[in-house]
Amino acid sequence: MANNKLRKVDIIFTPYSAAPYEILRLTMQKEKNAVIDEIIESGLRGRGGAGFPTGYKWRFMANQPGDEKYVICNADEGEPGTFKDRKLLVEVPRKVISGMAIAAYATNSNKGFIYLRGEYNYLIPALEKELLIFHEYAEKFGLDFQIEIFSGAGAYVCGEETALIESMEGKRGEPRNKPPFPIQEGFMGKPTLVNNVETFASATMICRVGAETYKSYGTDDQHGSKLFSISGDSPKEGVHELELGMKISDFVEEFGDGDTKAVQIGGVAGFCIPRKNFETAIIGEGNTTGGATMIFNSTRSMYNVLHNYLEFFAEESCGQCTPCRIGTQQLLKGIEAVKKGEKPESYLNDLIKLSRTMKITSKCGLGQSVTNSFVSIVENFREEMIY
Amino acid sequence: MQEIEMIIEEKVKHYGRERKALLPILRGIVLHKNYISQNDMVCVARALDISAADVYGTASFFHLLGNKETGKYVIRVCKSITCEMKGKHKVLKALEDELRIQLGETTHDKLFTLEATNCIGLCDEGPAMLINNTPYTRLDPEKVHEIIYEFRNKNKKNHGQQ
Numbered sequence: 001m002a003n004n005k006l007r008k009v010d011i012i013f014t015p016y017s018a019a020p021y022e023i024l025r026l027t028m029q030k031e032k033n034a035v036i037d038e039i040i041e042s043g044l045r046g047r048g049g050a051g052f053p054t055g056y057k058w059r060f061m062a063n064q065p066g067d068e069k070y071v072i073c074n075a076d077e078g079e080p081g082t083f084k085d086r087k088l089l090v091e092v093p094r095k096v097i098s099g100m101a102i103a104a105y106a107t108n109s110n111k112g113f114i115y116l117r118g119e120y121n122y123l124i125p126a127l128e129k130e131l132l133i134f135h136e137y138a139e140k141f142g143l144d145f146q147i148e149i150f151s152g153a154g155a156y157v158c159g160e161e162t163a164l165i166e167s168m169e170g171k172r173g174e175p176r177n178k179p180p181f182p183i184q185e186g187f188m189g190k191p192t193l194v195n196n197v198e199t200f201a202s203a204t205m206i207c208r209v210g211a212e213t214y215k216s217y218g219t220d221d222q223h224g225s226k227l228f229s230i231s232g233d234s235p236k237e238g239v240h241e242l243e244l245g246m247k248i249s250d251f252v253e254e255f256g257d258g259d260t261k262a263v264q265i266g267g268v269a270g271f272c273i274p275r276k277n278f279e280t281a282i283i284g285e286g287n288t289t290g291g292a293t294m295i296f297n298s299t300r301s302m303y304n305v306l307h308n309y310l311e312f313f314a315e316e317s318c319g320q321c322t323p324c325r326i327g328t329q330q331l332l333k334g335i336e337a338v339k340k341g342e343k344p345e346s347y348l349n350d351l352i353k354l355s356r357t358m359k360i361t362s363k364c365g366l367g368q369s370v371t372n373s374f375v376s377i378v379e380n381f382r383e384e385m386i387y
Numbered sequence: 388m389q390e391i392e393m394i395i396e397e398k399v400k401h402y403g404r405e406r407k408a409l410l411p412i413l414r415g416i417v418l419h420k421n422y423i424s425q426n427d428m429v430c431v432a433r434a435l436d437i438s439a440a441d442v443y444g445t446a447s448f449f450h451l452l453g454n455k456e457t458g459k460y461v462i463r464v465c466k467s468i469t470c471e472m473k474g475k476h477k478v479l480k481a482l483e484d485e486l487r488i489q490l491g492e493t494t495h496d497k498l499f500t501l502e503a504t505n506c507i508g509l510c511d512e513g514p515a516m517l518i519n520n521t522p523y524t525r526l527d528p529e530k531v532h533e534i535i536y537e538f539r540n541k542n543k544k545n546h547g548q549q
Contacts, residue, residue, distance in 0.1 A: 077508060078505070078506060078508075079506070080467040080468060080469070080505065080506035080510070081467075081468070081469060081506070081510050082506075082508065082510075083508040083509060083510055083511060085508075086508050086509075117508070118414070118449075118450075118451040119451075119504070119507045119508060119517060120508065121418075121520045122520050122521055122522060150410075150411070151410075151411070151414050152449075152451075153410060153413065153414055153417075153449035153450070153451045153452050154449050154450030154451030154452070154504075155448060155449050155450065156505065167410060167449075168407060168410070169406060169407050170405075170406035170407045170408065170409030170410055170435075170445060171406070171409075171445060172444060172445050172448040173448055173449070174448075188407070229510065229511070230511070231469040231510035231511050231513070232468075232469050232472060232510075233472070237510075237511035237512075238511045239511075268468075294468065294469055294510075296472075300472065304471075305468055308466075308467070308468045308471060309468070312467065312505055312506075315505065316505065318448070
């Protein structure tokens with residue numbers, strides 16, 4: 001499967017002619033457990049980047065006792081290079097809302113939130129309108145599930161689910177220790193299911209096309225289709241739905257401008273793949289599945305790219321744990337010092353070691369993932385870091 | 388001040404007089420006047436019966452809950468890598484020239500504040516910026532001049548009516 005040429009898929013954005021929330025109505029005629037089984041069977045993984053199997057998350061949630069349970073749609077996409085969730089919320093909000101409602105039905109939850117990043121506040125009026133329509137249908141279907149929008153206030157780290165919950169509780173958005181996981185103790189100490197926007201939209205479409213069809217796409221490890229936010233040196237920037245498991249060379253052929261030097265996969269928290277690895281690297285295997293893909297051509301300085309990433313990390317580190325707070329700043333200072341000739345070339349090796357220490361010792365995904373882009377850029381474009 | 392109290396009461400009605408009302412209240416204040424003053428923070432602290440330091444601690448964590456006085460329109464230019472590749476520098480330069488201020492400053496007439504921001508999710512339409520809550524995309528210096536011109540005009544008209 002992995003050797004297939006690049007395949008475009010049209011599941012998530014495809015329109016269906018049935019009445020609004022028809023998929024939800026039909027899904028609600030099934031047993032709750034059967035719905036969760038279908039999601040497990042489809043192999044759907046969290047589409048925000050971490051890739052946890054969605055169906056199992058739902059099952060854990062369904063098994064939680066209590067009559068106050070929350071479903072949160074994580075629309076706090078802040079990863080540089082990611083904009084697919086915005087497009088979903090603008091173009092197919094009903095699929096996202098349906099997904100939340102299906103999750104609520106299957107897991108016996110009665111309250112939902114769309115945690116919308118502050119920078120997307122201009123989407124609120126249209127979403128509010130959609131929610132009014134949804135609530136009418138929910139009442140008609142006898143589904144006790146209310147959704148409201150919660151606005152974020154500008155913090156990348158709040159895309160991390162426990163930080164997101166902290167901020168909803170009116171605190172600084174600092175990630176919590178896990179366990180307990182949000183499924184056990186989330187918003188206001190109650191069981192809370194947090195899924196990405198695309199995950200919910202995908203769940204809706206799995207209920208529509210069936211797990212079998214969905215599973216026929218992708219690789220053995222990564223099933224289904226995935227939205228890719230493509231930007232940078234590409235004539236085809238935008239959101240594209242592709243089958244997982246394609247070679248970077250095919251990807252570059254389709255989306256590059258003919259002079260592609262490197263591709264950043266999974267946003268700045270992901271990996272930078274240099275030209276020499278285009279033939280061997282597969283998207284969706286061993287790298288993150290957030291779908292942010294930035295293409296750089298030969299005119300770009302990879303030093304500038306890395307410098308921009310590190311500035312971002314240093315600013316967005318929440319400061320709670322030392323490895324991330326100090327590490328991000330030191331990496332930034334470090335590459336500047338090497339560039340200026342204040343430090344020898346070998347200093348880059350120390351910085352790589354530091355980034356690896358951050359991976360082991362940081363509390364959350366932010367500090368842990370800095371090493372991905374740092375090491376892949378420094379090792380593959382070492383001369384650009386020095387001269 | 389009274390307007391701030393009204394915002395607080397409206398949010399408290401919905402979220403309860405609890406800590407979880409804090410972010411919506413702060414967000415409401417920012418939507419109203421673009422920043423949160425020290426007095427506002429004390430008001431919020433009193434309403435929720437938490438310390439003003441707690442309010443400050445939370446507000447200062449978030450980029451969009453600033454506590455420095457800003458102009459009527461806050462311009463946030465995206466500085467992430469793809470917008471930078473597509474000419475963010477030219478856009479920023481055009482804004483600085485047009486407004487006669489530097490990044491981080493507010494114009495004398497208190498109309499515009501110029502800031503840089505991390506990714507605003509408009510990478511495929513860069514360079515991009517937000518003015519208060521409204522996105523502007525595929526910018527170039529010429530477009531920037533037009534946008535600022537329009538905002539100035541709009542504001543003059545509004546003043547005329549008052």
